[in-house]
Amino acid sequence: MSEDPKIPDDVWERFARDSERDIRDSAPKEPSARAREVTERLRRQEARGELPEGWRTGPARQQKSRRGLWGVLGVAVAVVVAVVAVKPSLVPGDPFGGGTSSEAASSPLPEETAAPTAAPSAEASAIPTLDDPFAGSPAKRWADGAAGIAVPEAKAVGGRSKATTEQALELTRKLLVESNLDAGTLHGERPKAALDVLDPVQKNVRGLLETALIKPDKKHDPLWMFSRFDPEEVRLVGDVVKTRGRMTFKAGDHASVAVHADYTFVYPVVQTNGSTEVTRTIIRRVLDVEISDPARYQVTPGKLSVVKWDQDINNSACDVHDGYLHPHFASSEPTGPSPSGPTTDPYDRSRTLDAHRDEACGTVSRV
Structure with missing residues (x-):
């Protein structure tokens, strides 16, 4: 059984660095006094029915979530691309259209145009x-x-x-x-x-x-x-x-x-x-x-x-x-x-x- 393909060190370092940044950005943070005051005011307005339904998941928050998701997926895709670059045979089929050596050996030769x-x-x-x-x-x-x-x-x-x-x-x-x-x-x-x-x-x-x-x-x-x-x-x-x-x-x-x-x-x-x-x-x-x-x-x-x-x-x-x-x-x-x-x-x-x-x-x- 062959060994798993070795992923280059620089790819792993980039993956670790990007992952650490994404985790840091998404981790809970202690709100500031101003933020606590705004949050409390919004809570009271919501209790009185003065805020529209669904305000917690408005467009801005949804778009931020999508960006965060694509950021994480981008790192994963980069790792996959690196693995394929090291060992293309891991990808099923013939995605690059190169054909197998046996196919090339049996295909007709192009026209002879020079000696x-x-x-x-x-x-x-x-x-x-x-x-x-x-x-x-x-x-x-x-x-x-x-x-x-x-x-x-x-x-x-x-x-x-x-x-x-x-x-x-x-x-x-x-x-x-x-x-x-x-x-x-x-x-x-x-x-x-x-x-x-x-x-x-x-x-x-x-x-x-x-x-x-x-x-x-x-x-x-x-x-x-x-x-x-x-x-x-x-x-x-x-x-x-x-x-x-x-x-x-x-x-x-x-x-x-x-x-x-x-x-x-x-x-x-x-x-x-x-x-x-x-x-x-x-x-x-x-x-x-x-x-x-x-x-x-x-x-x-x-x-x-x-x-x-x-x-x-x-x-x-x-x-x-x-x-x-x-x-x-x-x-x-x-x-x-x-x-x-x-x-x-x-x-x-x-x-x-x-x-x-x-x-x-x-x-x-x-x-």
Whole structure:
């Protein structure tokens, strides 16, 4: 049993001082000769019926009594406040609206508006299940699917209008959704809607991806842009993919609106062989695109040109270039070469994807 909370000495001293004053003020006092004379005169007048009924409890006396009562109550309230300040848990419920730590841990995260400065804190150990596929993952508090891809408020930049900026942002969002969240794309179908966003004039991007979808290999890998699973090997658990990231824009170098997108997608999957073991593949994608002025550059109006892309694919077989993601399950033999690269945290969005980073197949600290 815990000890009663200790009330600070200064609170007790104030309580004792105020109490002593109130007792002193309310104690009977020996009336003066003048007071005795007035009292005797009033008594005689009352006996003759010359004073109104209730004169002993008139308004002035009643108000004084109320002041005295509130004075005593004020001291008591001060003591209670002091106790609560020392130990708030003594008050039932949640009067300050702070919520419990468990409630805070399960509430959705606010939108990401700047680059994080550290990796998410460790979650309580939990095994993902078919009913709770994000158990034990920081992504449990992330947004669901396209809701996690927010478009910032547009404005005119680089000599391009606000409407052009809005178009660039919406096309970038559509590319991300169609490439990483569309059910058909995830099931290995041809991502036609995503391809249609890209400028056909840019052969080294759209042309490369078209080839990669038909005949994937190490130099033509559709996973560079699209998240695709082999439907004969795995299936998604439920219909929710967790998403977190941010989108920004600025004036580009080609009379353009340049958009930068940085998002992480978390896919819970299970094997199609009847197993109920759930694992997760985590993919971070960084994408730079732009819409240039068609009056000055050879571009297709209303299409995106890709300036740069990068991806960090975690918990999927390395050096397997068949165009599909191959998640690793603890109960299965690993596919591909043994990891030889560094161990990384796939949820750490504070890391920059260095173009010269070690490309060796590594391991993840958590999934």
